[in-house]
Amino acid sequence: MKLFQVGRHLLFTLALFSQAMVYGQTPVEPDPNDPRMTEDDIALEDKFVNAKYKALMGKTDEAIKILDTVRRAMPSNGAVFLELAKLYNTKKEYNFAEANLNSAIKHLPENMAVREFEASFYKQIGRDEEYIAAANKLIQLAPKSNKYYDQLLSFYFNKKNYSAALETANRWEIACGMTELIVKQKAAIHEQGGDIESAVTEINRLVDKFPTNVQFLRDIVALYELKGKKQMAVPYLQKIVSLQPEDNNAKLALMVYGDQNVKSDSDFIAMLSPLINSQEISIDTKVKELIPLVSKHAQRPDTTLGKDLINVCNQLILLHPNDAKAHAIYADVLMNDGKTEAAIIQYEKTLTLNKRNYLVWEQLMKGLDWVGNFDQLDKTASEAVEYFPNNPLSYYYVAKAAAMKNNSKKASEFLDEASLIGAKNEWLNSKIIGLRGYLSFAQNNQTEAIKLLQQSIDLSQQKNGEAFEWLGDVYTSKGQMMEAKAAFGMALSLGYRSNSLMLKMK
Numbered sequence: 001m002k003l004f005q006v007g008r009h010l011l012f013t014l015a016l017f018s019q020a021m022v023y024g025q026t027p028v029e030p031d032p033n034d035p036r037m038t039e040d041d042i043a044l045e046d047k048f049v050n051a052k053y054k055a056l057m058g059k060t061d062e063a064i065k066i067l068d069t070v071r072r073a074m075p076s077n078g079a080v081f082l083e084l085a086k087l088y089n090t091k092k093e094y095n096f097a098e099a100n101l102n103s104a105i106k107h108l109p110e111n112m113a114v115r116e117f118e119a120s121f122y123k124q125i126g127r128d129e130e131y132i133a134a135a136n137k138l139i140q141l142a143p144k145s146n147k148y149y150d151q152l153l154s155f156y157f158n159k160k161n162y163s164a165a166l167e168t169a170n171r172w173e174i175a176c177g178m179t180e181l182i183v184k185q186k187a188a189i190h191e192q193g194g195d196i197e198s199a200v201t202e203i204n205r206l207v208d209k210f211p212t213n214v215q216f217l218r219d220i221v222a223l224y225e226l227k228g229k230k231q232m233a234v235p236y237l238q239k240i241v242s243l244q245p246e247d248n249n250a251k252l253a254l255m256v257y258g259d260q261n262v263k264s265d266s267d268f269i270a271m272l273s274p275l276i277n278s279q280e281i282s283i284d285t286k287v288k289e290l291i292p293l294v295s296k297h298a299q300r301p302d303t304t305l306g307k308d309l310i311n312v313c314n315q316l317i318l319l320h321p322n323d324a325k326a327h328a329i330y331a332d333v334l335m336n337d338g339k340t341e342a343a344i345i346q347y348e349k350t351l352t353l354n355k356r357n358y359l360v361w362e363q364l365m366k367g368l369d370w371v372g373n374f375d376q377l378d379k380t381a382s383e384a385v386e387y388f389p390n391n392p393l394s395y396y397y398v399a400k401a402a403a404m405k406n407n408s409k410k411a412s413e414f415l416d417e418a419s420l421i422g423a424k425n426e427w428l429n430s431k432i433i434g435l436r437g438y439l440s441f442a443q444n445n446q447t448e449a450i451k452l453l454q455q456s457i458d459l460s461q462q463k464n465g466e467a468f469e470w471l472g473d474v475y476t477s478k479g480q481m482m483e484a485k486a487a488f489g490m491a492l493s494l495g496y497r498s499n500s501l502m503l504k505m506k
Helices: 012-022 039-056 060-073 078-090 094-107 112-124 128-141 146-158 162-176 180-192 196-209 214-226 230-243 248-258 265-276 283-299 303-319 324-336 340-353 358-371 374-387 392-404 408-421 426-442 446-459 465-477 481-493 499-505
Strands: none
Touching: 060 078, 078 094, 078 112, 094 112, 112 128, 128 146, 146 162, 146 180, 162 180, 180 196, 180 214, 196 214, 214 230, 214 248, 230 248, 248 265, 248 283, 265 283, 265 303, 283 303, 283 324, 303 324, 324 340, 324 358, 340 358, 358 374, 358 392, 374 392, 392 408, 392 426, 408 426, 426 446, 426 465, 446 465, 465 481, 465 499, 481 499
């Protein structure tokens, strides 16, 4: 008889048993093929249900004890072994979990629930070979199920085993036929493996099957853009424009990528100018085209490029005065060009429009720090802590503002918070140790200050310009002007340009 069947029938066997005893007859033996449950079956089922309830209540040990009694009564019931395996896995007692899992497989070798737990268990504990075998078993048992191929493919993808991922995707397509999901997965595998042309070939299969669907053409354009092969995207952009003549973004990209006369950044910006001035082009497209130039300017400041970008961004905010993206990119350009006060105004405007981007808060705090506006830094950093309580850099800036306002108690408290939240962030820890060094210097403990500042510099691999500036201050107070000048020079060479440092270098 089955232990855990759905529903219960009247216990006619018990009634017959009672009747036989009344008349002194021999009790009737139960028929093993009778689907109705015996009293023992019901008692065991009740125990099983009770164990499940205990497990849900978090009483794992009690649940295991109850299931053990059921297991002893029904030693060949795979469902009991499966539940025991899950409970031991919850307790992270992996040897017991695996032993019960193997028993469950022995008694229910083709049960999908057992095999799904097998796959998740081995993946969880990092036994890759066993996970792969379990995943392939699921595919064998359900060869038309998309999810099992997808799970195994994702596993290989995350492991950067692109050949195995592609082999899985090919098996998937053979079993289930060509679908958009499978083709895009194969394209992603090729793209991540560096084979951009094979990725395009895959998406082209969708283009051939759905010739009027411009999204697949856009996918190919995006692939070429990602790899910097924008000229290769031109034919696909032409198809998009032919299908959707009103697509101004595609027309813009076609004009940019197809123009062979662009020989300098200034030429490119000049070509972009009428498009930047167009109300029909979205702000997202405009910003997308400007970002490579903004990044180039940030890495290698150039007076001409900076001037051109400032002019373009001025026009951008005139056309999109209420879009945070326009003000944010303008602020970045100004910051990179050394116009920190003007950048602060644009970052503040950005936050009045959208407070959800932490990078804007970070840039604003950095700017306020550089210009020495510690009252506003205190206010801004405190607000950032409220919006993003798990970001330790905001706590650091509150601490720095407090330190510069001679509130060492508040500074120490917020440094402790920053250190606790950002314990694994070496760059932040370098800044925290550096500020502790500054606080020691403010308390006239020059020896401790030098020790902490040198520790900060070493942790940053000699890249913390702020710590170098403070180290220079300590050496200046000790009359060691040669060492002070060297420290200030290092801060400057690292691109650290606080107003206070600029004054010291004059």
